[in-house]
Amino acid sequence: MKTSELLRLVFINITQNKFKTIMTSIGIIVGAATIVMVIAIGKGGQADVAEQFKNLNAGAIDISYEGEGTDSSSGSSSSESGGMPSGGGMPSGGSSSNGSSSSSSGGGGGMPSGGGPSGGGDSGGMQMFDFGSMFGSSSSMEDRINQEKVTLTEDDVDDITTFVGGISDATITFTTKSDIEGGELDEAASYTIAGVKSNYITISNLEMTVGDFITDSDDENKEKVCILGASVAKEIFGSAIDAYGSVIYIDSRLYVVNGVLEEMGSVASGISPDEAIFIPYDTGIKYLVGDDVNPTVTVIAEDVDNVDAVIEDVTNLLTESYPNTEFTYSDAGSKMEAASASNDILTMLLMAMAAIVFIVGGIGIMNVLFVSVKERTNEIGILKAIGGSQRSIMFEFLLEAAAISLIGGTLGLLVSLVVAPVAETLGASVLLTPSAFVIAMIFAVGTGTIFGIYPAYKASALVPVEALSAE
Amino acid sequence: MAIIELKNINKYYDAAGDEKLHVLKDINLEVQKGEYLAILGPSGSGKSTLMNIIGCMDHMSDGYYCLDGELIHEAKEKDLVRIRNEKIGFIFQKYHLIPTYNVLQNIVMPLLMRGMTLNEARERSVDTIDMLGLGQRITHKPNELSGGQQQRVAIARALVGEPAILLADEPTGALDRNSGLEVLKLFKRLNDMGNTIVMITHDADVATHAQRTVKIVDGEIFEL
Numbered sequence: 138m139k140t141s142e143l144l145r146l147v148f149i150n151i152t153q154n155k156f157k158t159i160m161t162s163i164g165i166i167v168g169a170a171t172i173v174m175v176i177a178i179g180k181g182g183q184a185d186v187a188e189q190f191k192n193l194n195a196g197a198i199d200i201s202y203e204g205e206g207t208d209s210s211s212g213s214s215s216s217e218s219g220g221m222p223s224g225g226g227m228p229s230g231g232s233s234s235n236g237s238s239s240s241s242s243g244g245g246g247g248m249p250s251g252g253g254p255s256g257g258g259d260s261g262g263m264q265m266f267d268f269g270s271m272f273g274s275s276s277s278m279e280d281r282i283n284q285e286k287v288t289l290t291e292d293d294v295d296d297i298t299t300f301v302g303g304i305s306d307a308t309i310t311f312t313t314k315s316d317i318e319g320g321e322l323d324e325a326a327s328y329t330i331a332g333v334k335s336n337y338i339t340i341s342n343l344e345m346t347v348g349d350f351i352t353d354s355d356d357e358n359k360e361k362v363c364i365l366g367a368s369v370a371k372e373i374f375g376s377a378i379d380a381y382g383s384v385i386y387i388d389s390r391l392y393v394v395n396g397v398l399e400e401m402g403s404v405a406s407g408i409s410p411d412e413a414i415f416i417p418y419d420t421g422i423k424y425l426v427g428d429d430v431n432p433t434v435t436v437i438a439e440d441v442d443n444v445d446a447v448i449e450d451v452t453n454l455l456t457e458s459y460p461n462t463e464f465t466y467s468d469a470g471s472k473m474e475a476a477s478a479s480n481d482i483l484t485m486l487l488m489a490m491a492a493i494v495f496i497v498g499g500i501g502i503m504n505v506l507f508v509s510v511k512e513r514t515n516e517i518g519i520l521k522a523i524g525g526s527q528r529s530i531m532f533e534f535l536l537e538a539a540a541i542s543l544i545g546g547t548l549g550l551l552v553s554l555v556v557a558p559v560a561e562t563l564g565a566s567v568l569l570t571p572s573a574f575v576i577a578m579i580f581a582v583g584t585g586t587i588f589g590i591y592p593a594y595k596a597s598a599l600v601p602v603e604a605l606s607a608e
Numbered sequence: 609m610a611i612i613e614l615k616n617i618n619k620y621y622d623a624a625g626d627e628k629l630h631v632l633k634d635i636n637l638e639v640q641k642g643e644y645l646a647i648l649g650p651s652g653s654g655k656s657t658l659m660n661i662i663g664c665m666d667h668m669s670d671g672y673y674c675l676d677g678e679l680i681h682e683a684k685e686k687d688l689v690r691i692r693n694e695k696i697g698f699i700f701q702k703y704h705l706i707p708t709y710n711v712l713q714n715i716v717m718p719l720l721m722r723g724m725t726l727n728e729a730r731e732r733s734v735d736t737i738d739m740l741g742l743g744q745r746i747t748h749k750p751n752e753l754s755g756g757q758q759q760r761v762a763i764a765r766a767l768v769g770e771p772a773i774l775l776a777d778e779p780t781g782a783l784d785r786n787s788g789l790e791v792l793k794l795f796k797r798l799n800d801m802g803n804t805i806v807m808i809t810h811d812a813d814v815a816t817h818a819q820r821t822v823k824i825v826d827g828e829i830f831e832l
Contacts, residue, residue, distance in 0.1 A: 519704045
């Protein structure tokens with residue numbers, strides 16, 4: 138029998154009993170909709186992860202020193218702690234590294250978080266650095282033998298860019314907290330101040346709403362200019378436009394607002410740009426933090442796969458400058474990996490659920506087809522009597538199963554189009570993609586057809602005489 | 609020329625215990641081309657089994673069967689499918705139309721099985737449909753037709769393939785007297801047109817419409 142004629146018969150059979158067709162395909166409808174939703178939620182999760190890390194370059198490596206074990210806000214509020222003002226950078230704070238002579242790479246979040254005082258009270262967290270060098274320190278710690286303070290500098294950045302291969306950019310930043318006055322503020326308020334270089338904007342994937350970012354000459358001349366994060370601009374001036382060209386007082390010194398950043402939203406780590414005020418790095422060193430700075434150097438590896446090698450090279454280089462000093466390395470890639478790995482697990486679980494739904498749906502199809510074969514035993518007998526081959530009868534039933542699942546799959550996709558917005562309003566991140574539709578369709582038709590094989594075989598294997606005499 | 613040649617056909621069924629049911633006993637039968645034969649027998653005589661064997665729907669236990677040049681006793685199931693389609697036109701007591709398909713689709717089914725398209729098959733069946741007066745009803749479903757009309761659809765289906773024999777199993781059994789007589793008149797006409805007909809019946813009156821009648825009793829065949 139010609140396939141086109143078989144299809145015509147299948148069409149007749151399916152349209153003849155629409156209700157039965159729909160009932161048969163319910164399992165497939167649910168299954169297809171589930172697959173689409175699972176993939177959509179998975180993709181949504183991925184998009185969420187990407188969103189959270191959008192200010193991080195995948196090749197970014199943050200290098201910081203947290204060996205001092207103290208971490209307090211600096212500048213005007215430094216009275217809070219007797220320890221070294223470290224720029225407030227390390228989320229893990231001083232207490233966690235207390236007594237530890239080293240911090241391992243990737244631990245404890247290396248980006249300056251701008252988070253202000255965290256664990257600043259633990260001023261006893263000092264280590265011994267027998268061969269530590271560089272700056273002397275004014276720390277009051279009594280148990281120190283070598284009162285050395287390790288501070289990364291712009292020279293280190295220059296060294297890294299000069300001697301370490303495979304990096305596309307490097308920069309140095311610090312964060313601190315300071316009191317701000319000006320604009321619509323009734324009284325002084327504490328904000329995160331980030332001292333950054335001109336290339337920070339590209340490294341952190343930031344965009345300007347208005348004005349220009351900090352320039353090299355701002356930095357060299359230690360200009361008192363600043364760039365406001367979107368939320369900061371709104372809080373202090375009401376809008377970005379109002380903020381542009383205005384002045385604020387940082388630690389009672391006047392700064393001109395040279396620009397406002399675009400809103401970035403929440404980010405998983407690093408400086409939250411919406412909430413920060415950016416000033417030239419050297420300006421910050423001169424007027425705000427002085428030598429009591431604990432900056433973070435950020436290096437961008439050209440190739441994400443090369444991050445480990447870059448870390449090794451940087452470590453070797455820094456060991457020459459700072460013998461017996463361990464720095465904390467935190468690379469964005471591994472953080473992103475961890476975040477997407479947990480998202481992948483969720484997706485896997487949902488996929489397993491979808492698979493179960495499909496198996497149940499397939500068994501449903503199989504049951505209905507068995508009943509159908511039973512109902513149509515007589516018809517099968519007739520077809521055999523007038524010369525229908527086993528092959529064409531099996532093919533007809535199989536095509537019917539495939540067609541029913543095709544209908545079910547299509548309806549399932551339509552259902553998912555309705556469910557997706559609902560899920561979104563319920564708070565799930567849903568991202569519908571064409572590939573999800575294709576995969577769901579393949580699964581739907583595949584399941585229906587596979588579970589249709591056995592009933593179809595049963596039908597085709599009936600003995601004509603017996604099939605004909607069946608009532 | 610003999611179109612059906614049955615020699616020493618035996619058929620056994622496995623029964624309870626070791627016994628075998630001997631349903632057909634050394635059947636010898638010849639049907640000539642253009643003949644109209646009635647096989648008359650009461651129920652349980654083995655006539656249905658004989659009809660199934662003649663119709664290539666059941667296997668004989670042993671014997672020789674030649675249908676229009678095909679050696680059925682040697683044929684494989686795959687060949688039997690083709691032979692049923694090309695050589696035999698079945699007409700059943702209960703019409704056996706497919707309820708979901710309309711009259712036309714039912715009639716052309718044997719031609720579709722041969723690989724024709726619906727249009728080719730429709731062209732081939734126009735004359736048959738007209739002859740049986742079904743032209744007005746080709747889009748009807750079987751359940752919208754009377755018993756006599758349904759049997760005419762079944763006869764049309766049997767005829768479109770231009771088979772070597774028409775094999776009718778109690779063709780009037782489910783019909784009222786008038787419809788039954790019409791079917792028998794139609795058979796006579798088809799036979800006059802040169803069709804070979806083998807009709808199985810339990811009704812001696814019906815059998816009288818045939819040219820020749822053989823009787824089957826307890827699995828044995830007798831010429832009348």
